[in-house]
Amino acid sequence: MEVAVKKQPEQDPKGWRRKSPMPSLPEVHGSMNVPKKAGFFRKLLAFVGPGYLVAVGYMDPGNWATDLAGGSQFGYTLLSVILISNLMAILLQALAGRLGIATGRDLAQACRDHYSKPVSFALWILCELAIAACDLAEVIGAAIALKLLFGLPLIYGVILTSLDVILVLMLQKRGFRYIEAMVISLMALIIFCFVMEMIFSRPEFAAVAQGFIPKTEIVTNPAMLYIALGILGATVMPHNLYLHSSIVQTRKIEPTSEGKREAIKFATIDSTVALMLALFVNAAILILSAAAFHSAGKEVAEIQDAYHLLGPMLGTGAASILFAVALLASGQNSTLTGTLAGQIVMEGFLNIRLAPWLRRLITRLIAIIPAVIVIGIYGESGATDLLILSQVILSLQLSFAVIPLVKFTSDRKKMGEFVSPRWMSILSWVVAIVIACLNIYLLIGTFSGN
Template identity: 90%
Template sequence: MEAAYKKPEQEQSGWKSKSSMPSLPEVHQSMNVPKKAGFFRKLLAFMGPGYLVAVGYMDPGNWATDLAGGSQFGYTLLSVILISNLMAILLQALSGRLGIVTGRDLAQACRDHYSKPVSFALWLLCEIAIAACDLAEVIGAAIALNLLFGMPLIYGVILTSIDVLLVLLLQKKGFRYIEAMVISLMALITICFVMELIFSRPDFAAVAAGFIPKTEIVSNPAMLYIALGILGATVMPHNLYLHSSIVQTRKIEPTIEGKREAIKFSTIDTTIALMLALFVNAAILILSAAAFHSAGKEVAEIQDAYHLLGPMLGTGAASILFAVALLASGQNSTLTGTLAGQIVMEGFLNIRLSPWLRRLITRMIAIVPAVIVIGIYGESGATDLLVLSQVILSLQLSFAVIPLVKFTSDRKKMGVLVTPKWMIILSWIVAVVIAGLNAYLLYSTFFG
């Protein structure tokens, strides 16, 4: 495959070095796209990568921040979820564009543009972000197993490592099997929260008002901390690396028109999937606000939410649905997190290892810290760690967002498919807002 793979010279002109191997070579361009087909049939062929990305936007880290935000501040932070989701759609669209046009994932693009020390530093920061993300995912799945079956958290964390074998098994059968499993679990999560909203009977006028941004979010340090946690849980740095890779699983025409069509359908796929993620995130916060904030109860831990939901909503099914959705969310996120870890390690370091060994390394980066943390803090500190992990993700965002916007705005790298000016302006505004909010958070934490 290495000898057969070669990028057009036009695409190489803006890069300092050349990438010799495709991203995720075992599944690269493994899925055919019909050349002569209608709009919906072609859209179906491109649908999948957006949902793998959307999984990261409804992982257990989101649950912790959304539950905390809803129970403490009611519906106020719904506007943060909406704005974060719109930012995510924009940035993921850029990520997909980068992969389709240049044939590089974001990690490869950084390696082919920056010096070795800078690339190594970016890789290290990205690994920290993935570790924080995986920490949230494995702890979330472990909490769900504990709630449903009484399994100790430490055993639940170890059990989630089996997803390495699951990804390998599904990928051997074809990448479509991974996408099908992820979409099925997302459907289960969505159904669970539709039922939860029916049980909780929220104030829909207050819900609508919650989507309007308010200045108190920035002026209140406690609210800002949760808001940044929501931002970090929504716009996730490792998803930008993941998306730029998995869009390349489609075998598209290597022409300008073929790539332009792929960008269009990829953007539609991403937008639909992330709107579904918006519904789930908003539903978690609405459920928390309706069940807990209105009763004056501040929920500090996911376990508390599980135990309180049944009595407060008048049905035990509410607690069971909550835990089932959490388990599906955690398992889904570990699948995509494993893929992202492989993409980042291969892209930045150009390391070629056996698939099982690559995934074992990326899983251990998450499993070992989770075991240590639970061993030290026990079950009581698990939710605090979930919120903290999302703030860490938020602080890492700029190191992925700025290179992404920079590359996709560069005509030498993107050619005629360079990002339109209006998207470039919006993207830089988003990048500056993210960097500014994170700087404010750091200042408030250490000097406020």
């Protein structure tokens, strides 16, 4: 095991308890050139990429079950909830990019440089649990897709998905742009699959448009409210905030106020566009479920059931195949970014560096071992329970990432001239409080059996 303690460079700590750490993801930090004298679109192209790595976390297999349940039970009504949760995500990811570019710290490093050692260590443990839980959902989702497509037993599918560690290492050695290209390609495949699903399912577009308008019945109907809270509470992935604050620093920008301001602008555009594509995918899952199942009076919450019913109900076997292909691409895409998030969190909180292959192997084993044990003992039903448990753990940890992020980006001493505008700061605190309340409600409901 290669462990090296990073030497702290001598810099003015400003509003931080500790001096600035070494660069986040040092092997790729500032590795991608940005043209100095170029037009708007050429510069934007240079910044395109990190937002898409973040966006895949918003369409991972852990979100599919809530979207399927919402569509099959309540038609298009909960589309407004998906829209609201996506707008929250756009705001929080913009803050993460702003933090990374303005301070040169990712969120994990910022927490370490602000909080005491015990608090920072506790935040690290919680974040590692969240990453493992998210990784677990992605591994199981990909394994389910492999079984649906090729009949591969779940336990073998879980083991097979671990090979993405090798893929990430190979791509990162060739340059970070190759990882971005792989993620964007898989995301394009997911979008293509759901465009075709929309064509097959022929949804009522007037009803779809109405679904994006919030309804009072979402609050007054307890069953609808609970699924709505599930969509809202599980949409923002905590590891994405750590990930985004790091990978925006892969661009080699001018270390001036003007250069940082420009980088924040383009990074925000990149993440906003990417998250709007994630909105399409999540909305498409719910629309597909509403068009195929709600109209027929069938309630579907499990991915396997949706796969088996789609072909017969839409009159084409291609619908089921495309659904499973999209699920496989979603699971594999999410695991690629999850391994990077694991590296960022360990290095940022602990200020130590492990060999990349070892860090990613540890991340994989934490997810794979419980999945293999539970599936081996309980079979497919155990895999579904694990998916639910992973979302509960994510909900529990989310506020421990959101609140520090909002706190740091609202602090002028830490951010200087790049502090969040007052309107953004107020809105961010409102979102942070809403997310915390929703997740508390979800946890109480989950543990009380309601």
